[in-house]
Amino acid sequence: MAETRKPIILMVDDNPHNLRVLTEMMEESGYETVIALSGRRALEIVALQKPDLILLDVKMPEMDGYEVCRSLRNDPRTADIPVIFITVQSDADDVVKGFESGAVDYVSKPFNILELQMRTKTHLELKQARDAQKKYNEELEKTNRELIKANEIIRTQNEQLKEIAFCLEQLSKTDALTELYNRRYLLEKLEEEVCRYKRTQKPFP
Numbered sequence: 001m002a003e004t005r006k007p008i009i010l011m012v013d014d015n016p017h018n019l020r021v022l023t024e025m026m027e028e029s030g031y032e033t034v035i036a037l038s039g040r041r042a043l044e045i046v047a048l049q050k051p052d053l054i055l056l057d058v059k060m061p062e063m064d065g066y067e068v069c070r071s072l073r074n075d076p077r078t079a080d081i082p083v084i085f086i087t088v089q090s091d092a093d094d095v096v097k098g099f100e101s102g103a104v105d106y107v108s109k110p111f112n113i114l115e116l117q118m119r120t121k122t123h124l125e126l127k128q129a130r131d132a133q134k135k136y137n138e139e140l141e142k143t144n145r146e147l148i149k150a151n152e153i154i155r156t157q158n159e160q161l162k163e164i165a166f167c168l169e170q171l172s173k174t175d176a177l178t179e180l181y182n183r184r185y186l187l188e189k190l191e192e193e194v195c196r197y198k199r200t201q202k203p204f205p
Contacts, residue, residue, distance in 0.1 A: 006032040007124050010051035012042040012068065013086070014060045022055060022086075029117055039063030043071055046078055053124055055116075058087035058098065066101040073102035080130065082123045086111060 009031045011022045019035045026033050034051060036042035040063050042054070054072075058065035065085055072078045084105040085098045098106050105119050173185035181189075 006030060007052040008032045008034060008049070009053050009055060009120070010034045010036065010042060010045060011055045012036045012039065012060075012065070013055075013057040014038060015057075018057070025113060025117065026055075026120070029120070031120075039065065039068040042068055046072065046081070050078065051081060052127060053120060054081055054083045055086055055120070056083050056103075058085050058094070066097060069098075069101040069103055080127070082127050084116075084119060084123065086116070 009026050011019055011026070011033060012035075013019050013022070014037055016037070019037070023033045023035060034045055034049065036045055039060055042056070045051075046054075056065045056068060065087065069083050069085075072081060072083065079102075082104040083102060084107060085103045086107045086109060087094070087098075088109045095106050104123055107116055107119060173181055
């Protein structure tokens with residue numbers, strides 16, 4: 001039986017101490033961890049190894065968390081990765097800005113360990129459910145395409161069989177050389193007319 005893959009969590013923070021704390025916490029929860037000390041490095045990592053979830057600091061030099069999150073959302077390959085902001089910036093405007101940039105959740109520093117673990121678990125489960133639904137929809141669409149293709153093949157084959165049957169019927173009624181009705185056809189036609197006469201008592205046409 002294949003071993004279940006551990007969810008991969010990318011943690012982005014310019015403070016090495018914060019990354020150590022987050023790494024210990026996430027690994028104790030059974031997750032595989034990847035770290036980045038800057039927003040640009042985070043985008044480089046995501047391009048090579050798509051994580052299941054990103055814990056992202058907002059306030060970083062050169063490229064802040066909002067810009068990183070917008071870059072992820074604008075790329076179809078990474079748009080579905082859930083991002084949780086972890087930051088000291090917890091004003092209402094900052095929270096709104098975070099959600100507008102594409103984050104799925106917002107945790108203020110200093111964070112509660114249990115709360116962050118539960119939020120992480122919840123968003124991973126939601127992503128797994130979305131991925132499963134997406135896979136199911138893709139398989140359903142594939143099956144529908146295959147059924148449409150199979151029906152088209154059957155329809156074409158039925159048309160071909162009808163054409164073959166018509167040709168065989170014509171060949172059974174006519175002479176191959178003269179293309180006139182053959183003796184078999186004339187006898188069948190005569191039998192039909194005799195039966196008609198017996199049934200209706202009307203003369204032959």
